[in-house]
Amino acid sequence: MQQGYVHVYTxxxxxxxxxxxxxAIRSLGAGFAVYLGQFIKGMKYSEIVMLEKLSEELGSSRLEVHQYGRGCFIRREPAEEDKKLAQEGLGQALAAMVSGRFQLVILDEINVALHLGLLHEQEVLSFVEARPQQVELVLTGRYAPQALxxxxxxxxxxxxxxxxYRKGVEARKGIER
Amino acid sequence: MQQGYVHVYTxxxxxxxxxxxxxAIRSLGAGFAVYLGQFIKGMKYSEIVMLEKLSEELGSSRLEVHQYGRGCFIRREPAEEDKKLAQEGLGQALAAMVSGRFQLVILDEINVALHLGLLHEQEVLSFVEARPQQVELVLTGRYAPQALxxxxxxxxxxxxxxxxYRKGVEARKGIER
Structure with missing residues (x-):
């Protein structure tokens, strides 16, 4: 089994x-099993639609896709419900990561969840510490903290x-969402 | 039809x-048709395997995947054959882009093809000029020239x-290739 590493895209x-x-697509092409958890967003973005379709075809043993958000943007202060969903999501992702079922685990937008205070830095660092050495772990989002x-x-x-967007172009279906 | 834009990832x-x-996955999830042309590489990387499988399932009217390389890395000076393949590839991609069949056109590693002298800067700029306004065009690779x-x-x-890789980790299947 090959050694895995921790990636951050910020x-x-x-x-x-x-x-x-x-x-995820590259890993699936290599025959790996992939777990994707997405924080914050929760809306049925086009990539989620396509990945869910792929998951149906390949089977959930090859690709699991989960969203841990309420399906709306968080403006100003996050609600308790947002924190609860994020923390439950992190727990589910942890169970998936340590199960040995997945070679690639992606926590999309987790850095933003941290930035908004939905998760504590120590929780995320503990998650990273818990990674089995063969798992490739990817954490994305702006504002990745230095400790991560x-x-x-x-x-x-x-x-x-x-x-x-500086020219006034808004988020477009199929391109940004 | 929505207005398209030109992206560079470098x-x-x-x-x-x-x-x-x-x-590409996001765009497919939104119902768009996607053309992906990959310069330089030519090897059956894991992402190409997966995209070709997707193309078979969705049909080539939804996703076309082409590689314009010889299937080996170019070391030192490129051969005439490498240039010929790159230029034919650019021609095929141009035909696809102006056909009106695709909302998203990706020229992967085209910047490296430019850098290695397989293509001339003016050819690529003319390609960009020829873009129908509804097409989203993505050009990737290191060394994107300033004019692009x-x-x-x-x-x-x-x-x-x-x-x-600075720690000595080599390109791994499913992660880098």
Missing amino acids: GNGKGKTTAAIGL LDRADLVTEMQEIRHY | GNGKGKTTAAIGL LDRADLVTEMQEIRHY
Whole structure:
């Protein structure tokens, strides 16, 4: 069994969630089993639609997709319900990671969940500590805290050099959501 | 029909090709048709295996995947055959882009093909100019030239903050290839 590593995709540029999803596709192509948990969002974004369809075809032993959000953006202070869902999600992901069933575990937008206070830094660091050594673990989202970066084997900062939202382009189906 | 834009994913960090593939998955989930052309590589990387399988299931009207390389890395000077394949690939991709059949067109590793001299900058700029306005066009790879960055609507630099290859980890199936 090959040694796994911890990746963090952070920064303010486009491409963090999509890079994690592309890695899921690559891993599936290699015959691996993939667990994807998505914090915060909860809406049925187009990538979730496609991954759920893939999961149906391949079977949940090859691909599990879960969303731990309420299906709406969190504005201002998160509600207790948001925290509860995030913490339950982290617990489910932990159970999946230590089960030995998955070679790749992705926690999408977990850094934002941390930033918003839905999760505590220590909980996430403990999650990373609990990783079986053969599991590849990917954590995405802006605002990754330094303590997490310090524990990662691979860190990519997706840096915005130019973004069309500055021209007033809103999030579009199939491209941003 | 929604307005399309030009994306460039460049830089030395992990996540450029995977971000493009994740965007393909998102677009497919939204019902779009996707054309992916990959320069340089040509090897049957795991993501290509998975995308070809998806293409079989969804049909080639929804997803076309092409590789324009010889299936081996180019070391030192590229051969005439490498240039010929890259230029034929660009021609095929152009025909696909202007056909009106695809909402998303991805030219993976085209920046590296430029850097290695398989394609001329002016050819690629002309390709970008030929984009029908409803097509979303994504160009990936290190070493994107400034003239291309200037014409892009969205540029993300995947910046390597830390990479495990510096610890001696080689490219692994399902993760890098």
